[in-house]
Amino acid sequence: MRAARRLGALLRWPSQPLLRHLAFAVLAGIACYGLSVSVSDFANSEIATVALFAVAIAGLSMLTGGTGQLSLGHGALMAVGAYAYAELELHNPHVPLSVGLLVAVGAAAVAGGVLGVAAARLRGPYLAGVTLALALVAPQLADHFFNSDQGIPVGLTPPASVESNHWLAWIALTCALVIFVLLANLRRSRFYRSFTAVRDDEIAASLAGISVARTQILAFVLSAACAGLAGALLAIADLGATSGLFPLTLSVQLVAGMVIGGIGSLVGAVWGAVLVVYIPIWLDDIVNSPSSTLAANLPQAVFGLLIVLVILLVPGGIQGALRRGITVARGRIARAGKPGRAPTTSPGAGDTVTEVASMDGG
């Protein structure tokens, strides 16, 4: 009996956030590995793209959901990561992959820091305008400084027994899991609470001893680092850093993924990444005439429409809607379980408490 109880304690979901997130990451890793080996090599390149978009969207979502700063230029920060990685590999072909990725993260973090210093002084729409300008200018500058639109080639040599896209997917998934564990822990930390304090009321936050500017810069650096990693992975997946990979629409796609998944939610970032990658593929299958101008523009039109509709109709995105659904279902179950009490308690109050509890987990 005692042995059974001890076994039960061991199997219970750990209560420490770090342990819980690590356990979740291990399970997710196993599931992703299973998925990766059971599908084709081509499908693995799609999985890799989803993973790298999830990293970039999660970083953006921590920024907008955290300090409330909207960046329309994260595609440019991805470009910084991509070109940093490609330049490093061009000049030192034998640098290990992990070092290259870390350099990309560092370069993007520095760029994000510079941008963050400017961003910390700008209120919402001003920041959006500056980052929009950055997103438009970055490809032009990249063309000018790095071998015009040919870009810089990037190679990836998988181990002998592994197919190349499988290897790519594993790298991207590993990066994504590491980033998600880090971000999930960050969300439970003092830092993130200072982010949201700054978002909700800058003056109150500074009265509470939080340095508003430092917090906003830190949030930008963090978010840029994620974008840099995603950019390096995108360059690896595309066998080169070229300016064509980082148009304005890339930045808007990141915003679309964030909005559709749910601003500020890590799980939502995964939903967003899946949709950003697969909506164009599904639409291609539906339209089935790759040369028409309609097919070429349909994905962008759908993303634009989705951004507008989600903000107008479901501001919480997919994850927000799911959470509300779960809360409603739980409330129903709870009321069904205690029929005598149901009429006396006000449903609104009960809902709020469960909502707060479930928001903690997401």
Place this chain on the structure above:
Amino acid sequence: MRLFIDYTLSGVSSGMIYAAVALGLVLIWRSTRILNFAQGGMAMITTYIASALLEHSVGYWAAFAVALLAGLALGAATERLLIRPVEGRSPVDAVIVAIGFLIFLEALAGAIWGASPRGFPAPFSQVDYLVGGRAIAFTPFDLFVVLAVLALMGVMLLLFRFTEVGLRMRASAFAPEVARLLGVRVNRMLTLGWALATMAGALAGLFVAPAVFLSPNYMDSILIYGFTAAIVGGLESPLGSLVGGLVIGLAISYVGGYLGSAFEGAGALGLLVVVLMVRPSGLFSRVQARRV
């Protein structure tokens, strides 16, 4: 010196176009505290409408008028359908809606009219004037652009200063609650503001198109220049947007002329960042308190 004069002249004529874009942004910012990032896309759509009419052998001036009217209608519809629902929410929501609408419009134009660039005519000659036997970088069309934008500014100024509608619009922009109590239909004024702003953008769209070709994203960089001009001018005054437009037009013309066109965007971005860091409320603004 010769080059300098040429760069200055082309800076003035393109600066007037940026001023029109900035005016559109300012009109909307004053009344709704929203920066309309979709304005470039909306101007692109109205210019494509004009282009489609021209293809069906409608005269230039008829197409011109239709494009401006389409701008009025598009602006009013956008305010009613997309912007009013997010009013009073976090300003980030309005920006996201505008960006979503922008890429939707660009995809729509691409789907209807194709992505390949098409030419767009100018109503006046685009051959340089000759001064003392040598060509200067100023054409009859440039002269028309300068005069048209000045006329637009003048009409706006008269409208706001001397008409009752203008007074109502100013009242609803600066004190919506009081204006409502005094019987001004504030919502209707906001819609009218959006309509006029989009018309100003449409005018800019018609003037940009002959110089660069017409394509779904041809207004993207113009919007950024117009945004920079509006920031330089302080986002509050239509007159500020005229000065801001000229400053940006000249700056970009010099940067593009002396450093190369790859740096035009970067120059605008640099100017934007510097102005925002040094004088975040523009060159022509009074000190503003932030509400606690």
